[in-house]
Amino acid sequence: xxxxxxxxxxxxxxxxxxxxxxxxxxxxxxxxxxxxxxxxxxxxxxxxxxxxxxxxxxxxxxxxxxxxxxxxxxxxxxxxxxxxxxxxxxxxxxxxxxxxxxxxxxxxxxxxxxxxxxxxxxxxxxxxxxxxxxxxxxxxxxxxxxxxxxxxxxxxxxxxxxxxxxxxxxxxxxxxxxxxxxxxxxxxxxxxxxxxxxxxxxxxxxxxxxxxxxxxxxxxxxxxxxxxxxxxxxxxxxxxxxxxxxxxxxxxxxxxxxxxxxxxxxxxxxxxx
Numbered sequence: 001x002x003x004x005x006x007x008x009x010x011x012x013x014x015x016x017x018x019x020x021x022x023x024x025x026x027x028x029x030x031x032x033x034x035x036x037x038x039x040x041x042x043x044x045x046x047x048x049x050x051x052x053x054x055x056x057x058x059x060x061x062x063x064x065x066x067x068x069x070x071x072x073x074x075x076x077x078x079x080x081x082x083x084x085x086x087x088x089x090x091x092x093x094x095x096x097x098x099x100x101x102x103x104x105x106x107x108x109x110x111x112x113x114x115x116x117x118x119x120x121x122x123x124x125x126x127x128x129x130x131x132x133x134x135x136x137x138x139x140x141x142x143x144x145x146x147x148x149x150x151x152x153x154x155x156x157x158x159x160x161x162x163x164x165x166x167x168x169x170x171x172x173x174x175x176x177x178x179x180x181x182x183x184x185x186x187x188x189x190x191x192x193x194x195x196x197x198x199x200x201x202x203x204x205x206x207x208x209x210x211x212x213x214x215x216x217x218x219x220x221x222x223x224x225x226x227x228x229x230x231x232x233x234x235x236x237x238x239x240x241x242x243x244x245x246x247x248x249x250x251x252x253x254x255x256x257x258x259x260x261x262x263x264x265x266x267x268x269x270x271x272x273x
Contacts, residue, residue, distance in 0.1 A: 030063030030116035031137055036106035037124050038071040044124060045081045049088045051126045058134050067093045067110040068124075072100035104203060104210025111200050119200075120147075120191040128189055128231040136191035136229055144227035146196040146218050148182045149189030151231055170212075178216050182228050185215040189231055195224060205256070 033055070035048070048068075056064050066089060070077050077096075085092055095109050107121050118140045120133055128149065136147040175183040186208060192200060196218070205213045218224050 029118065029141060030065065031059065031118045031120055031140075032065045032067055032110075032114035032116045033133065034067045034069065034107060034110035034114065034119060034121045035124050036069050036071055036103050036110065036121075037073060037077065038100060038103075038106075039073045040076050040124055042076055044076065045084050047125055048085070051130055052089055054130045055133060058130060059137070063116060065091060065093065065114070065116060067095065067113050069106040069110040070094065070096035071103070071106040072098055102206035102210075103208050104213075105206040107210060108201055108203065111197060114197065118191060118193055119197055121189070121200075123188040127233050129234040132189055132229065132231045136189060139227045139229060140191050140193055143225060144191075145193055145224045146199075146215075146226045147189075147191035147229050148185070148215060148226065149187035149231040150182060150184045150228045151187050151233075174212060174215075178212065178219075180212070180215050180219055182215060182226065185212045187211075187231060189229065190214065199224075 037044075048066075052064075052066055068085070082094060085094070093113050095113060097109075110121070111119055118137065120136050120140075122128070122133060126133070132149065136149070139147045170186060171183040174180040174185050190200075190211070199217050199221070200214055202217065203210050203213045215226075218226055
């Protein structure tokens, strides 16, 4: 295992160099990085290539696979971007479909194509840096079935007022209603092994609240080891706004998760809510 000299030796209390020891007993412990994408900003492919190269060096000699899912983008995802990525990252897997189906749907489509021992899902711009991905990998190597990022108070203070209020409401509902031990279920970093992979593929929420459904299901399995990972946004990360239509749809998805809890009804077999 090689670690770039510019990176810290630990992240959130996780010694990154401990991966060296784990690699000796699990030489094939590769990782798939699943990245959903919808209408990315101009030049996004350059940032992705940069982060990939850093991760590849950090993870060596463990195999690394990028799985990029184009969730029906209508701009900035064409032949030029694909050619640039395939030239710089020949092993990249690109999944693409015409209609925008939602982040949860995109994540599941990416997980379906995974082939390594571990999977880590994060956002296209690596908002928490490559160090957070490495720290999640270490926790998986050390026995965690699911690793869930947790954003702290500093993240809340950086949010616009409306999004801050929604985040606080979401965390409160996750903790008080769904009784999740990790209330920040929507943090954009999740890692898991084969047990967590099966659980992720069993989720049905197509949009952003797939995280809450995933963590809710994970919390119901007493044999599943769930590890929180404190994370923070790297400098320069911006925050998108949510439309009223999107918020309404996600609130309905939340109610469906709650309905399955109160009525103990089975989850639907369709992804369409």
